[in-house]
Amino acid sequence: MNHGVILNVLGRLLRFLGAIMLLPLLVAIYYGDSLYPFLTAVIITGFTGILLSHRYSSSDEWKTREGFAIVAFGWLSVAIFGSIPFMLDGIAPVNAIFESMSGFTTTGATVLLDIESHTRSILFWRSMTQWLGGMGIIMLFIAILPKLGVAGRQLFRAEAPGPTEDKIKPRIRETAKILWLVYFTISIVEIIALVLADLSLYDAVTHTFTTMACGGFSPYSESIAAFDSPLVEGIITFFMLVAGANFALHYRTLRTDRSSLLKDDEFKFYLFIVSFATLILTFSLWDDMGEELFTAFRFAVFQVVSITTTTGFATTDFNLWVDSAKIVLLAVMFIGGCAGSTSGGVKVVRFLLLLKYARRALFKSIHPRAVKPVKFNNKAVPDDVMQAIVSFVVIYLMIFAISTALLSLMGMDLISSITASIATLGNIGPGFGLVGPMSNFDVVPFVGKLILITNMWIGRLEVFTVIVILTPEFWKR
Amino acid sequence: MNHGVILNVLGRLLRFLGAIMLLPLLVAIYYGDSLYPFLTAVIITGFTGILLSHRYSSSDEWKTREGFAIVAFGWLSVAIFGSIPFMLDGIAPVNAIFESMSGFTTTGATVLLDIESHTRSILFWRSMTQWLGGMGIIMLFIAILPKLGVAGRQLFRAEAPGPTEDKIKPRIRETAKILWLVYFTISIVEIIALVLADLSLYDAVTHTFTTMACGGFSPYSESIAAFDSPLVEGIITFFMLVAGANFALHYRTLRTDRSSLLKDDEFKFYLFIVSFATLILTFSLWDDMGEELFTAFRFAVFQVVSITTTTGFATTDFNLWVDSAKIVLLAVMFIGGCAGSTSGGVKVVRFLLLLKYARRALFKSIHPRAVKPVKFNNKAVPDDVMQAIVSFVVIYLMIFAISTALLSLMGMDLISSITASIATLGNIGPGFGLVGPMSNFDVVPFVGKLILITNMWIGRLEVFTVIVILTPEFWKR
Numbered sequence: 001m002n003h004g005v006i007l008n009v010l011g012r013l014l015r016f017l018g019a020i021m022l023l024p025l026l027v028a029i030y031y032g033d034s035l036y037p038f039l040t041a042v043i044i045t046g047f048t049g050i051l052l053s054h055r056y057s058s059s060d061e062w063k064t065r066e067g068f069a070i071v072a073f074g075w076l077s078v079a080i081f082g083s084i085p086f087m088l089d090g091i092a093p094v095n096a097i098f099e100s101m102s103g104f105t106t107t108g109a110t111v112l113l114d115i116e117s118h119t120r121s122i123l124f125w126r127s128m129t130q131w132l133g134g135m136g137i138i139m140l141f142i143a144i145l146p147k148l149g150v151a152g153r154q155l156f157r158a159e160a161p162g163p164t165e166d167k168i169k170p171r172i173r174e175t176a177k178i179l180w181l182v183y184f185t186i187s188i189v190e191i192i193a194l195v196l197a198d199l200s201l202y203d204a205v206t207h208t209f210t211t212m213a214c215g216g217f218s219p220y221s222e223s224i225a226a227f228d229s230p231l232v233e234g235i236i237t238f239f240m241l242v243a244g245a246n247f248a249l250h251y252r253t254l255r256t257d258r259s260s261l262l263k264d265d266e267f268k269f270y271l272f273i274v275s276f277a278t279l280i281l282t283f284s285l286w287d288d289m290g291e292e293l294f295t296a297f298r299f300a301v302f303q304v305v306s307i308t309t310t311t312g313f314a315t316t317d318f319n320l321w322v323d324s325a326k327i328v329l330l331a332v333m334f335i336g337g338c339a340g341s342t343s344g345g346v347k348v349v350r351f352l353l354l355l356k357y358a359r360r361a362l363f364k365s366i367h368p369r370a371v372k373p374v375k376f377n378n379k380a381v382p383d384d385v386m387q388a389i390v391s392f393v394v395i396y397l398m399i400f401a402i403s404t405a406l407l408s409l410m411g412m413d414l415i416s417s418i419t420a421s422i423a424t425l426g427n428i429g430p431g432f433g434l435v436g437p438m439s440n441f442d443v444v445p446f447v448g449k450l451i452l453i454t455n456m457w458i459g460r461l462e463v464f465t466v467i468v469i470l471t472p473e474f475w476k477r
Numbered sequence: 478m479n480h481g482v483i484l485n486v487l488g489r490l491l492r493f494l495g496a497i498m499l500l501p502l503l504v505a506i507y508y509g510d511s512l513y514p515f516l517t518a519v520i521i522t523g524f525t526g527i528l529l530s531h532r533y534s535s536s537d538e539w540k541t542r543e544g545f546a547i548v549a550f551g552w553l554s555v556a557i558f559g560s561i562p563f564m565l566d567g568i569a570p571v572n573a574i575f576e577s578m579s580g581f582t583t584t585g586a587t588v589l590l591d592i593e594s595h596t597r598s599i600l601f602w603r604s605m606t607q608w609l610g611g612m613g614i615i616m617l618f619i620a621i622l623p624k625l626g627v628a629g630r631q632l633f634r635a636e637a638p639g640p641t642e643d644k645i646k647p648r649i650r651e652t653a654k655i656l657w658l659v660y661f662t663i664s665i666v667e668i669i670a671l672v673l674a675d676l677s678l679y680d681a682v683t684h685t686f687t688t689m690a691c692g693g694f695s696p697y698s699e700s701i702a703a704f705d706s707p708l709v710e711g712i713i714t715f716f717m718l719v720a721g722a723n724f725a726l727h728y729r730t731l732r733t734d735r736s737s738l739l740k741d742d743e744f745k746f747y748l749f750i751v752s753f754a755t756l757i758l759t760f761s762l763w764d765d766m767g768e769e770l771f772t773a774f775r776f777a778v779f780q781v782v783s784i785t786t787t788t789g790f791a792t793t794d795f796n797l798w799v800d801s802a803k804i805v806l807l808a809v810m811f812i813g814g815c816a817g818s819t820s821g822g823v824k825v826v827r828f829l830l831l832l833k834y835a836r837r838a839l840f841k842s843i844h845p846r847a848v849k850p851v852k853f854n855n856k857a858v859p860d861d862v863m864q865a866i867v868s869f870v871v872i873y874l875m876i877f878a879i880s881t882a883l884l885s886l887m888g889m890d891l892i893s894s895i896t897a898s899i900a901t902l903g904n905i906g907p908g909f910g911l912v913g914p915m916s917n918f919d920v921v922p923f924v925g926k927l928i929l930i931t932n933m934w935i936g937r938l939e940v941f942t943v944i945v946i947l948t949p950e951f952w953k954r
Contacts, residue, residue, distance in 0.1 A: 065843060323890045324887075358875070362950070383860075390834060391837075392838075395839075405805070409761065411801065413800045417804065468839055468843060474843055
């Protein structure tokens with residue numbers, strides 16, 4: 001293992017983060033907030049970055065391991081240094097790191113007791129961490145900073161290891177640039193739409209940051225319910241749906257083939273899941289809770305899209321819904337959005353391929369000698385991809401089970417433990433019970449918070465990247 | 478598809494069931510109970526059997542499909558005809574079929590409101606259905622009745638499709654005989670042990686029936702708590718552990734190699750799971766519920782073994798435990814006992830192999846070119862076995878999710894819906910909430926009962942056998 005190169009790249013990443021933090025500093029100047037949190041954060045982060053990148057020398061000779069280590073520790077460092085403004089704003093260290101990790105990983109789980117009591121620049125930074133994490137801060141780093149060369153691909157794969165690799169361009173830096181450009185462009189469109197729907201520029205920008213990232217933070221403790229506007233809900237629903245789909249397909253749709261999305265098996269299944277869940281949820285809210293049909297549909301479509309895309313916005317306190325409505329949300333929590341999107345969770349493609357795999361097994365038990373490969377977009381899925389998917393799901397469910405068990409051993413009730421675990425591991429945000437959409441994660445005991453921080457970190461990097469560096473095998477010579 | 482042969486074998490199976498029902502008839506004579514329920518059941522079942530087996534002609538030319546159909550419909554018919562005595566005892570038809578299916582599939586979930594109000598012969602039959610279903614009524618049929626020939630193997634595999642095939646003898650009839658003989662012998666030993674522990678012969682026999690089958694029915698609504706005897710609990714714990722292990726290994730241990738069990742990867746992992754879960758549960762009951770250490774251990778070891786082996790006996794109302802204790806039981810509900818045992822659930826071997834598979838994937842992400850097969854008992858596990866395991870788990874979890882969703886849409890709360898689904902699909906018995914160990918499944922709405930009956934049927938035949946016959950592909954020419 002080449003420790004030097006890891007520390008060098010981490011240093012460059014922190015220098016980059018320090019530079020990014022100049023933006024919330026400008027926001028603080030604009031709103032006349034205290035400059036102290038961001039000024040100090042810029043200095044500490046930038047200085048640490050410069051120190052590391054000068055002390056250790058760069059090299060292009062990486063193997064897979066260095067890539068894993070840089071991405072895993074990179075995300076951890078970014079979350080920790082990104083929490084400095086929160087700490088200096090008076091938030092306890094573990095809470096600040098929780099909030100920052102929840103931001104960068106686009107989880108959207110919050111520990112802030114009174115969100116509105118914080119300054120606008122702090123809340124701007126809180127939303128912005130999600131936007132940075134959404135498309136991937138390391139991908140942004142690859143896109144903007146030169147001289148990563150071939151090794152950039154290792155980082156790219158370790159940050160976004162989805163089962164479907166979409167090579168938009170042969171050079172990884174070009175791919176990263178394009179994806180970030182698409183992300184940036186759609187974000188601008190959403191800001192304009194929200195401003196036209198009568199939101200202030202501040203509200204439009206902060207909510208666009210957290211919509212496009214499938215993040216879910218809002219500067220209001222009531223989340224999207226604060227606006228009480230079907231138009232705003234409609235706009236946000238649309239952009240959540242977009243953000244939960246594959247950005248490589250968005251690029252193709254915009255540049256080459258208008259029907260790229262509709263030809264994609266994953267996108268079709270994603271729309272099916274959202275429609276089906278909305279239908280059931282509408283029925284449940286209408287039949288079991290006596291809502292009017294339109295109101296039931298309005299709540300249902302927003303909440304299903306919000307949870308399926310792992311955003312986590314709320315337009316009502318769904319923790320108060322009947323259990324038949326909650327189960328719909330619980331089910332989609334275990335699926336998530338599309339691969340190559342900014343969403344989290346298991347991802348629709350993995351779920352779809354497992355179902356196809358199981359269907360094939362049923363077919364084979366009747367026709368034992370038939371050769372029938374599992375197909376995705378009309379191509380046979382290679383065995384090693386299926387193996388990776390199965391392993392992903394097994395490890396994912398194990399972490400979920402262990403996390404749930406540990407939380408309940410700390411005295412949390414079953415439903416809160418279950419949903420807190422899946423909501424952080426799937427980068428969703430709110431759960432049910434103690435951690436419902438109108439409550440917050442501050443009730444979780446200290447050690448529980450550390451577990452949930454780890455869940456978010458593991459979930460955002462799709463399990464392998466973090467779990468691998470936690471195995472002794474990884475550190476063997 | 479050869480419909481004639483299916484109906485012929487079903488007829489022979491029902492004739493066989495009719496003959497078996499003479500035993501509870503003798504019990505009814507002995508206790509002076511009304512003979513009407515069993516006499517009628519024997520006549521209806523036997524007559525239907527004779528009618529079918531004479532009307533349709535036998536043949537030895539089966540394919541896999543006929544095997545699936547015979548076993549799936551065979552179990553359904555046995556559950557329905559086996560419920561006749563319950564119906565004639567005044568139990569409503571759907572409840573009678575629920576109780577009978579719960580018996581034969583060794584689930585142990587009950588809908589009886591006042592168990593003690595039923596006659597001793599009815600409760601004897603209720604326990605006996607579990608003993609018949611435990612080792613498999615079709616395996617008993619293969620072992621005892623001649624002339625099934627080669628085709629018997631199809632039935633054997635469809636009834637007990639575990640991933641590890643244990644060929645004790647080259648001829649399937651010999652294997653079935655030996656397994657039933659081992660089962661019978663250990664049952665006799667347990668009866669003697671329970672009688673020596675001061676139980677009446679009736680109690681010893683009925684509880685042995687339901688221990689050895691990993692069933693869980695008891696003629697007492699308080700289950701094993703009725704005896705309040707650490708000795709009885711100890712004996713039952715031991716025999717549940719034995720019944721949850723592989724009977725082919727028991728045969729080897731008794732006949733050839735004393736260390737057969739301890740050399741087996743699955744058995745070792747099974748003991749590890751039981752010990753680990755007992756440890757955590759003891760701690761939770763002691764720390765969170767303030768039980769004395771010995772009492773905590775006594776409850777913990779019994780309940781962990783009872784749930785892991787999917788028996789479902791209770792020595793206390795574990796539904797009243799704190800959530801940290803419940804989560805331990807919930808976790809083992811998803812694992813189950815060993816393949817080749819009388820237990821249900823996913824089975825330890827499948828769980829173990831999935832973990833090994835995931836560990837290999839982690840290893841391969843560091844060493845992409847390494848060749849490292851997943852091993853079980855020092856042999857490489859073939860790819861098709863892994864595929865079958867993955868497909869099994871995917872279908873199993875899908876059925877679990879659909880069943881949970883349907884129950885909660887009928888108005889059941891989340892925890893009751895979740896545990897009722899897994900407790901029936903895994904052939905465990907009691908769950909939490911409405912379906913806790915001291916409650917009963919009568920609260921489940923009518924359609925919900927049909928779903929749970931289907932779950933038990935699907936679970937006992939390890940998913941494929943039933944699901945396959947429900948696909949249109951199966952019925953194509």
